Amino acid sequence: MPVESHLFSPLKIRDLTLANRLVISPMCQYSAGDGIANDWHMVHLGKFAQGGAGVVFTEAAAVQRRGRITHGDLGIWSDAHAQALSGITGFIRSMGSASAIQLAHAGRKAAMQRPWHGNGPLDDSDRQRGEEPWQVIAPSAEPVGEGWLLPVEMTSAEITQVVEDFAAAARRSDQAGFDIAEVHAAHGYLAASFLSPVSNHRADGYGGDRSGRSRMLLETVEAVRGAWPEGKPLFVRVSAVDGAPKGWSLEDTVALAKDLKGLGVDVIDCSSGGILGSATAAKGPPPQPGFQVPYARAVKEEAGLRTQAVGLVLTAEQAEAIVAKGQADLVAIGREALLDPNWPLNAALSLEADPEWNQWPKQYGWWLSRRAKVLEALAQASGDA
Numbered sequence: 155m156p157v158e159s160h161l162f163s164p165l166k167i168r169d170l171t172l173a174n175r176l177v178i179s180p181m182c183q184y185s186a187g188d189g190i191a192n193d194w195h196m197v198h199l200g201k202f203a204q205g206g207a208g209v210v211f212t213e214a215a216a217v218q219r220r221g222r223i224t225h226g227d228l229g230i231w232s233d234a235h236a237q238a239l240s241g242i243t244g245f246i247r248s249m250g251s252a253s254a255i256q257l258a259h260a261g262r263k264a265a266m267q268r269p270w271h272g273n274g275p276l277d278d279s280d281r282q283r284g285e286e287p288w289q290v291i292a293p294s295a296e297p298v299g300e301g302w303l304l305p306v307e308m309t310s311a312e313i314t315q316v317v318e319d320f321a322a323a324a325r326r327s328d329q330a331g332f333d334i335a336e337v338h339a340a341h342g343y344l345a346a347s348f349l350s351p352v353s354n355h356r357a358d359g360y361g362g363d364r365s366g367r368s369r370m371l372l373e374t375v376e377a378v379r380g381a382w383p384e385g386k387p388l389f390v391r392v393s394a395v396d397g398a399p400k401g402w403s404l405e406d407t408v409a410l411a412k413d414l415k416g417l418g419v420d421v422i423d424c425s426s427g428g429i430l431g432s433a434t435a436a437k438g439p440p441p442q443p444g445f446q447v448p449y450a451r452a453v454k455e456e457a458g459l460r461t462q463a464v465g466l467v468l469t470a471e472q473a474e475a476i477v478a479k480g481q482a483d484l485v486a487i488g489r490e491a492l493l494d495p496n497w498p499l500n501a502a503l504s505l506e507a508d509p510e511w512n513q514w515p516k517q518y519g520w521w522l523s524r525r526a527k528v529l530e531a532l533a534q535a536s537g538d539a
């Protein structure tokens with residue numbers, strides 16, 4: 155008999171029922187051609203659906219061409235981009251997973267090198283490869299730090315255009331067959347750079363106090379919710395704290411989450427950092443496993459909406475405890491899934507939630523359940539000997 159598991163219990167959000175609480179976190183692959191998905195994305199995302207995740211997220215998909223982090227990012231700024239993603243969403247659904255797209259604009263952290271080319275701003279070495287830098291945009295004309303590209307301050311017309319482009323991207327994502335859309339407002343990218351007092355020094359209605367700095371994101375979310383079908387869930391990823399002196403705080407996040415709830419957001423995906431450099435590859439003391447879980451718990455408890463925890467969730471037991479204790483509704487894994495695309499299926503085995511290998515694709519499960527019996531018999535025999 156399967157052991158009862160919170161992690162492997164279904165969750166209904168609007169008209170969508172997720173098979174379990176495990177989510178593959180958005181992860182840039184730097185492998186698209188002018189934003190268009192290709193076979194890499196099909197195999198990369200498809201294997202996570204085969205691997206039993208409840209939700210499979212695409213990487214950040216740029217709503218404007220200049221909103222890409224690198225030349226290799228996915229985009230969703232034209233119908234051709236949506237068309238290229240539609241086969242992937244179909245495959246993910248056929249595996250019993252839900253497909254999710256992260257809608258994004260990189261703002262002043264656009265025009266970067268792929269990690270294996272240096273992970274810094276595009277420079278002459280990239281020019282020689284034919285990968286020119288482009289003009290980056292931001293709430294204020296301030297770079298992320300020394301050596302980073304200098305952004306131009308956005309006009310209010312440019313802000314309106316970005317908001318409309320997020321909405322158009324949501325419409326296309328629906329046409330491409332996605333079940334979930336997420337607005338990326340974390341890691342120092344455009345929306346996060348509007349939120350943070352570290353990067354937003356505007357004198358107009360999009361800057362100033364928390365409500366002014368939140369305006370760009372709230373307008374974006376309102377437009378996306380209007381363009382995204384009523385029955386489909388909407389997530390927002392935030393950096394719950396900037397981690398910078400005088401930066402965006404958890405208290406700010408809770409207040410923002412209440413506003414987002416009022417606009418029809420279903421889940422707050424709680425990450426952190428990135429305003430003054432890299433989020434996941436941040437320098438400094440190594441974070442502890444589950445270091446961002448307290449943010450998901452605080453938002454869930456204090457703002458009263460569902461949350462997703464992410465960041466150094468390393469074991470099945472850890473993920474199970476997060477959901478069982480009510481700290482978050484969903485648990486996202488990133489690098490662990492790169493290491494083992496079958497992480498969710500293996501987690502179900504180790505929690506004894508799937509003793510008969512029923513959750514595995516039928517092409518594999520029948521064989522693997524018999525293999526398990528052989529291994530059991532061998533272990534027994536060697537124990538008897």
Ligand SMILES: Cc1cc2nc3c(=O)[nH]c(=O)nc-3n(C[C@H](O)[C@H](O)[C@H](O)COP(=O)(O)O)c2cc1C
Nearest residue numbers: 179180181182213214434464465466467487488489
């Ligand atoms: C290769 C890679 C690419 C990433 N790209 C994105 C991205 O496109 N959008 C995003 O919000 N986070 C991105 N992240 C962060 C992950 O979604 C996740 O929050 C982070 O890796 C922490 O989770 P983990 O410890 O399970 O890897 C990326 C992380 C990795 C490793």
